[in-house]
Amino acid sequence: MRIGILGLGYVGLTLAIAASDKGIEVYGTEINPHIKQCLSENKAHFFEPGLNAIIRKVNNKNFFCVNSFPQNLKFDAFIITVGTPLKNNKKQPDFEYIRTALKSLKGIYSGNELIILRSTVSVGTTRNIVLPYLAEISGCPEDDLLVSMCPERTVEGKAVEELTHLPQIISGNNETALNIAQNLFRKITPYVIPVDSLEEAELVKLYCNTYRDMTFAIGNAFCRAAQMFGVNGMDVIKHANQGYSRSNICLPGFVAGPCLEKDAYILTNNMENCPSKEFIMFGRKFNESLENMVVEWVEKKIGSGDGKKIVALSGLTFKGIPETSDLRGSSSIYIARKLKQLGYVLHLHDFVAIPEEITALNLGTYFESLYNACDQALLLLVLNNNRKYADIEKKPEILNSKNNFSILDTWDICTNLKNETDINIYTLGNMYID
Ligand SMILES: NC(=O)c1ccc[n+]([C@@H]2O[C@H](COP(=O)([O-])OP(=O)(O)OC[C@H]3O[C@@H](n4cnc5c(N)ncnc54)[C@H](O)[C@@H]3O)[C@@H](O)[C@H]2O)c1
Incomplete structure (x- = not known):
């Protein structure tokens, strides 16, 4: 089997490498020169456990990063994995990258190959945008074409492992498309779930992420409410869950x-007049409001910024577990800005x-050492849940030596530090208790 993958970002590259590791011949195109340069050096442009080892194994053997797909080869399928960001101040999904990627297939796509959409899109995009566009560039009637929507659901930091284990949602615009897509993904993982329509596959992906978004919103809302009653919001959630399986309330935190920053918008984008839209957006907006809450807390704690007051921010990637180098959509970056x-x-x-990516943001001075970053700072904001924060407990004396210094430990990770230092340590659970 030979496939082409358009876009070698997080999703495209991990899929390309997992597929070629299973014996599929994979050609990938990418427009970002840095990504191509990294691949020519046998490495990924981001941190993903286990990925570089497989790249070294398959690169230029049955995985090829090419400027364009070779015209003399016959492909079974092309997979679109380009980004689907939001435009217009986070309101509308931008499907232009998909259109441009499809356009690049002109002259290579004959109308016989299966086109698989892997990117996250609003319901109806595969049928109403992708299919007509393919008909236009191939000159074939829509009914003759083969289109699938097979969404990506891996988590960054565990993608290599999950690609071969997670159930793959498979759809097709007809029986043939469904079968080819199933055959392809069965080579990568034993567990595929065929669904009834392209729209159902689009929805599955959006539901998975929006469900997480909304459950986190409940934790955030409960945490904030508890503090109105003078109760630690994190403690109350932990105690509500403890030994009581009917409660599984999420702890508060950035979402x-x-x-996650965009999928609720992509879901509700074309849900006008549906009462569910308001419900979903309320949760999303509440999660977003956490970023401003932290900024307001800083102002309250140390007074207005005056060009001199130093704040140390650590945990800039959007999450700490599993570890990722990804700064995109990170609440920490929003707070820093x-x-x-x-x-x-x-x-x-x-x-x-x-x-280099932190420095390029031009938001402040980068420090390799957490302790050096805290030097002269009035506050340390610990903004993601990397397990390494527990290590700062091993050197409490370094932080203890600072005057007028507080920590906002948003994920309540430096738990033992509280007993070992005189520093004021706040969490999302008590930052609003006066
Ligand atoms: N990152 C994740 O873990 C994840 C998980 C599930 C779903 N998704 C979804 O998958 C899609 C891709 O996400 P991502 O994180 O991989 O984005 P990304 O930005 O890392 O990757 C997209 C890549 O496509 C390249 N590209 C853009 N236009 C191109 C073209 N015409 N030809 C070739 N390459 C092109 C870009 O340069 C980029 O490297 C999005 O819709 C996202 O919502 C992402």
């Missing part, structure tokens, strides 16, 4: 990253992010 605008001087640290 961000390249997928806001604080910089307000006149604070920022010291930036992260355990995993690529230092």
Whole structure:
């Protein structure tokens, strides 16, 4: 089997490498020169456990990063994995990348190959945007074409493992498309779930992420409400869940990253007049409001920014478990931008992010050491849940030596530090208790 993959970002590259590792011949195209350069050096452009080892094994053997798909080869399928960001101030999904990717198939796509959409899209996109466009570039009637929507559901930081284990949602515009897509994904994982329509596959993906978004929103809302009664919001949730399986309330925290920040918008984008839209958007907006809550707390704690007050921010990637180097859609970056605008001087640290990417954001000075980042700072904001924060408990004396210094430990990770230092340590659970 030979396939072409358009886009070698997080989704495209991990899929390309997993597929070629299973013996499928994979050709991938990518427009970002940095990604191509990394691949020519046998490595990925991002941190993903296990990925580089397989790249070294398959690169230029049955995985080929090419500028365009070879015209003399016959392909069974092309998979579109380009980004689907939001435009217009986070309101509308931008499907232009998909259109451009499809356009690049002109002259190679004969109308016989299966086109698989892997990117996250609003319901109806595969049938109403992709299919007519394919008919236009191939000159074939829509009914003769083969289209599938097979969404990606891996989590960054565990994608290599999950691609061969997670159930793959498979759909097709007809029986043939469904069968080819099933055959393809069965080579990668034993577990495929054929669904009834392209629209159902689109919805499955959007439901998976929006469900997570909304359950986190409940944790965030409960945490905030508890503090109105003088109760620690994190403790009450932990105690409500403890030994009581009917409660599984999420602990509070930022709900961000390249997928969760947008998928509720992509879902509700064409849900006008549906009462569910308001319900879903309420949860999304509540999660977003956490970022401003932290900024307001900083102002309240140390006063307005004056071009001199230093705030250390650590945990800039959008999550710490599993570890990722991805800064896209990170609440930490939003908070850093806001604080910089307000006149604070920022010291930036992260355990995993690529230092050049942090520096390129132009938001503050990058520090390799967390302790050095805290030097002269009035506050340390611990913004993601990387397990390495537990290590700061091993050197409490370093932080203890600072005057007028507080920590906002948003994920309540430096738990033992509270007993070992005189530093004021706040969490999302008590930051609003006066
Ligand atoms: N990141 C994740 O873990 C994840 C998980 C599930 C679903 N998704 C969805 O998958 C899609 C891709 O996400 P991603 O994180 O991989 O994005 P990404 O930005 O990392 O990757 C997309 C890649 O496509 C390339 N590209 C754009 N136009 C191209 C073209 N015409 N030809 C060739 N390459 C082109 C870009 O340069 C980029 O490298 C999105 O819809 C996203 O919502 C992502």
